Amino acid sequence: MDKDQFPIFLVATPGFENALHREAGELGFSDPRPVFGGVEISGGWSEVWRANLELRGAGRVLVRIDSFRASHLAQLDKRTRAVAWGDVLRKDIPVRVEASCRKSKIYHSGAAAERVEKAIAQELGAPIESGAQVRVLVRIENDLCTISVDTSGEGLHRRGHKLEVNKAPMRETTAALLLRECGYSGSEPVVDPMCGSGTFVIEAAEMALGLKPGRARGFAFEHLARFNPDMWAAMKAQSGSVTSPFFLCGSDRDAGAIRMSLANAERAGVSSATRFAQTPIDELEPPEGPAGLVIVNPPYGLRIGDRKKLYPLYGALGTVMRTRFSGWRLGMVTADPALARATGLTFEKPGGSIDNNGVRITLYKTGILQ
Structure with a gap:
């Protein structure tokens, strides 16, 4: 993973990919591309923070940290151990791993998640906890494994102030x-x-x-390795x-x-x-x-x-x-x-x-x- 520029995925409500694409473009995010389920952009960590803070239509902001082919669990184990986990995760912050498998020789998502958890624990030393705020996402589709980190934590529709809702609330x-x-x-x-x-x-x-919609809440990226509290405070101070x-x-x-x-x-x-x-x-x-x-x-x-x-x-x-x-x-x-x-x-x-x-x-x- 390039420490300065990397793929960022903005999760969209199904059917709203093009609307989120337009919002990202108007807010000046680099080269937004609508795809199924969201919008792809590229940038560094400051763009990750800004996306969480400013985008009104994104459901989550994911950082894609690695991608490789894996057709069996031993191969997944070997290649996840080579991931530069320390560039993104902190060894003192608990992590949880969620995996999904589709049309792949690796078909057991639980076994895939266990391999990645073991790699993180042994190569980085970070504790693995089922309720951890920092979430690593592993998607294996057609034997292509994509590893991302959810930088948002709670979904971005949770602005931090709508504590009371009616029976059928709109996000x-x-x-x-x-x-x-x-x-x-x-x-x-x-x-x-x-x-x-x-x-x-x-x-x-x-x-x-x-x-800015994210001004009043916390985010998972505040617990990642590259977080800069001073830069984040200055970014939030520009709101309103x-x-x-x-x-x-x-x-x-x-x-x-x-x-x-x-x-x-x-x-x-x-x-x-x-x-x-x-x-x-x-x-x-x-x-x-x-x-x-x-x-x-x-x-x-x-x-x-x-x-x-x-x-x-x-x-x-x-x-x-x-x-x-x-x-x-x-x-x-x-x-x-x-x-x-x-x-x-x-x-x-x-x-x-x-x-x-x-x-x-x-x-x-x-x-x-x-």
């Missing part, structure tokens, strides 16, 4: 990319009329205020402005959702730029000021018997958009095209579906509402 990473796909860059108001625990509104407010010329607004008919949203916004440090109110959809009014984006993640009615009950809700949303939100545009996600049609709105041709916690959803976008 922050997914919400951020949906906002981007709707053309949102932080320079206009946002309204979410079914805000749940406030994810869309809080993400939009952070973008408007220039707050203090005011926004407009408010980011959320509403919901459920009082508990509003309570959660207010608490989450307070922990995120965006209370000054956000407003939440208990309001049913048929009473929704646009906030004062310029038009912007309405973005909403309504219920999908996936349980038997629920779907028919949702047609009036989607119909009411469409009526409110047509009659009160002239000049605004709408972005709506749903798992059911028939529910989207129930709004009576004209949508642009939708893109492909994406995975939202195991449910395939699609983003429906309007133009400027007249």
Whole structure:
């Protein structure tokens, strides 16, 4: 592994590889390339830290430390012992190894993981612990073994402030990319009329205020060999402005959702730029000021018997958009095209579906509402 430049893999929500690719390019990461499951970039450790700190749409940031062919366990053992583990791992920090095997002569993932664990323990001296924060990933596919280190630790959707969630929370990473796909860059108001625990509104407010998504949490890379605390502190210190010329607004008919949203916004440090109110959809009014984006993640009615009950809700949303939100545009996600049609709105041709916690959803976008 080159100590100065090496492959970095940004994990994407399935279906959002191209959106993450665009974000990485706009943030200046070197030569981003979309591939199945994510985006490949290259860089050094400072780029790894910056990716964890700044990328809103990445699920994890993996550093690829070696790759070689191995068709049996003895070969895997020999070649993993030649990996420069000390360039990445620390001998005083516990490590855990997770392996996967696909279409390979080495087919037992547990045995593969044990060989790599033994190599790390004996060649580096690092302790192996099942609950260790530092995670080495071994993927053997078509007899090609790729070894990576997860530099994120907890998934990057865990920003560190959304401690209260409703029954079907959307991940922050997914919400951020949906906002981007709707053309949102932080320079206009946002309204979410079914805000749940406030994810869309809080993400939009952070973008408007220039707050970096990873500013309030820890990362696994802080326990790796090349970590520089002073450089990391200086990088984090560059986050954020203090005011926004407009408010980011959320509403919901459920009082508990509003309570959660207010608490989450307070922990995120965006209370000054956000407003939440208990309001049913048929009473929704646009906030004062310029038009912007309405973005909403309504219920999908996936349980038997629920779907028919949702047609009036989607119909009411469409009526409110047509009659009160002239000049605004709408972005709506749903798992059911028939529910989207129930709004009576004209949508642009939708893109492909994406995975939202195991449910395939699609983003429906309007133009400027007249």
